[in-house]
Amino acid sequence: MKEALMIPRSEYPRPQFQREESSWQCLNGPWQFAFDFGNSGIDRKLYMPEAEFDREIVVPFCPESRLSGVEYKDFISAVWYRRTIRIAKAQLENRVLLHFGAVDYHAIVYVNGEKAGEHRGGYVSFSFDITALLREGENLLVVYAEDDNRHGLQPKGKQSSLFHSHGCDYTRTTGIWQTVWLEFVPKTYLKSVKTQSDYRNRTVTFTAAMAGQEADATLRACISFEGCVQKEVEVALNTGKTTFTVELDAVKLWDVGQPNLYDVTYTLYVKGTAVDTVAGYFGVRTVELRDHAIYLNGRPVFQRLILDQGFYPDGIYTAPTDEALRRDIELSMELGFNGARLHQKVFEERFLYWADHMGYLVWGEHASWGLDLHKMENLANFGAEWMEIVERDFNHPAIVGWCPFNETWGGQDPRLLQMMYAITKAMDTTRPVIDTSGNYHVVTDIYDIHDYEQDVDIFAQRYGAVTREKVYDKFEKQQYYEGQPYFISEYGGASWNASEGWGYGSAPKTEEEFMQRYAGLTTALMTNEAICAFCYTQLTDVEQEQNGLYQYDRSKKFSDAVYQAIRDTNRQTAAIERR
Structure with a gap:
């Protein structure tokens, strides 16, 4: 317990889909670290055990931040992280997943000198199944991250593309900036559950997916409110995925300042034996556009929003503590705001967890600045990550709208905005979408x-x-x-x-x-x-x-x-x- 208290940001990073405490391990804390200004580390095989790392960094804080212990603020082409992890024999009998909250921008992960996977996108979570690369006892984990926000090929948000912070752009973030963690799951496990509520019909619809190829699998969902069981259903997952709808008897609505949330426990059965259990929650609420207003649960609600950029003086992109995330919402609500526009940054799931639990409205936005919108080929870099963002955060009742872009100043191919609007609407029919905040609109709700x-x-x-x-x-x-x-x-x-x-x-x-x-x-x-609605600029300096x-x-x-x-x-x- 003492050791856990010393690990920074050690709270569970994915609170809407949580397994028991013994099934995960936080990897935050000291890692070995190396700059790679020439971006030659792959050629020099820094992923191998014999490579030398000359520094230490505190994960999950970026090297530009004070809390990282590095505080280097010049441009960084690439960085390397390394640490050992101990794996028990029993853990290797099932599956071991390696999760990253976010790494800016292009990450390649190695386990014991072998490539485990790579991911492009600085703002969204990703994971790899690393079971096949592990051995009993000590294992070497190495992470490479390449980042260049000056070439116009990647979203950078409010990270400065000049040496100094200037105007609306601030200190950069390179590499790991959210929690890194291991998760120990069975060979067949519950991969995801998507929830969609309908307050008029008093229903919640679940779309569940499992990993593994078991022919005889079922999922039981036990729904409760304030500790009292409301409904329990069991359905088959014949093709590894299923959609089912549950009607609730007496609906408690999630609303502004009234964060009524239902707890749900998902249990996966294979041939009648429980193999995996995950805890989650959902809120019942519906957002509609009608009569020239935004309606929440059938009534017009004026959105009194504050612009929140999610920067911190000691952690830059990363809040120093979970309490700091909650405190930002409290500061806003104490002044009579009922929500926030989360501006030019994808906020971590813990922030959304607190918004859900405090009845706080938020708009999800990508960090679109820095992307050259004159080139349609940049849709690949932007669109792929935006789809991951919408997929990851879909279940949060606090999110009442999506906005992929901010202030696109013209000259770009309008098809880019049209495409991202259409993609967002296809992925989420339940929320309004603003194509680009401020200017220039092409198609917008x-x-x-x-x-x-x-x-x-x-x-x-x-x-x-x-x-x-x-x-x-x-x-x-x-x-x-x-x-x-x-x-x-x-x-x-x-x-x-x-x-x-x-x-x-x-x-x-x-x-x-x-x-x-x-x-x-x-x-x-x-x-x-x-x-x-309005959105005042801004919550903090x-x-x-x-x-x-x-x-x-x-x-x-x-x-x-x-x-x-x-x-x-x-x-x-x-x-x-x-x-």
Whole structure:
């Protein structure tokens, strides 16, 4: 137990699909480490046991971060990680899976000098079955990661492509930045379960898949709420996969600030014997677009969102603790926001777990900046990873919409946006999709714009004139409004006491001026029933961008009076909620 407490980020990394504690091992902590500036490590066979590594790093923190113990902030072409793992004879009688939360960008994994697999994409989880490469006792695990965010071939999000952080771009992340872990599973095991709820019909539909080729396999799902069993069903997995629907007797809905969640235990049987058990959860809720608004469970809900970029001063992309993930949601909700736009980064599953358990709405977005959208061939790099993202996070009730791109500034092949919209809709029929946030829309379910006007009178006049037929759009010659729900997905962004940083527009000179500006801008959006949502920039400062409602370290930036004014403004009843 003492040893477990010393391992950073040692909480279970995949809480919606969790096996018992004895079936997994966290591999976070000290690893041997080496820079590979010439990207020659494969030629030099750094994956072999005799290779020399001259440094140490604390996983899962990237080498640019202070928490990694390395804190090297220049460009890094490639890096190598190495550690030993001990495997018992009994574990080799079944299957051993090696999981990575995320590695930026191109990862190749070796076990005992042999290649176990590779993965491209810096933001999504992946795993390999490494059983055949293991032996009883000590085994050598080596990870290579190549990363170059300057060539336009990969999404980088807000990672700086210049030496220094600048403008809206911040410290880079290279290599491993989420939990690495082993999982010990039977030869035939439950691979995945997808859940889809329908509040009107009081149903939840499961699509379960197993790994292994057993002819006589069944799956039992035991659904409970607050410890009381609600339903139990057993179905056959004749082809290794099955879809079945369960009707719930008395539905408790997942909602804003009301995180009603059903627990479910999945048990896989082969020839009548239980071979695998996994615990999960789901929420019953339905998102719809109608009457020019976003409906949740049959009623219009005005989305009061905050822009959250998910950066941390000591861990960069990686939160220092699980509690830090939860705390960011608490800071937002305490100010009357009911959700967040997760901006230019794919957040780890633990964040989504807390959003699920706190009734917090979020929009899933890819880190699209840095990708050259003028080349259709980049669809392979972007699209493959985006599909993995949607697949991984589909089950989270907190996610109420998808947005693959942010601010595509034109000139690109419009088919790229059309394709990603179509792919997302094909994978998920239950959520709205914004093709590209801000500009320029090609095909979108919700019409969103960004507007950092700081003059309250101009802003109020602009959005007071919005109707269901005519909206404000400074790029109306590049994109065309077709009557969709209307969303101001970035606004505000004023700095406060920013000695070296920046914010949008002129900075307020007093706290009173800041309060009046926040209240004026926000109220203008909430009082027009033709506007369905806003997203204020932003939750915290991030390095030189000092326009957050909190400091970068999450400490308070304003007096309590300012925070109360923000809270009072956000908690007004919006026009669409009076219907």
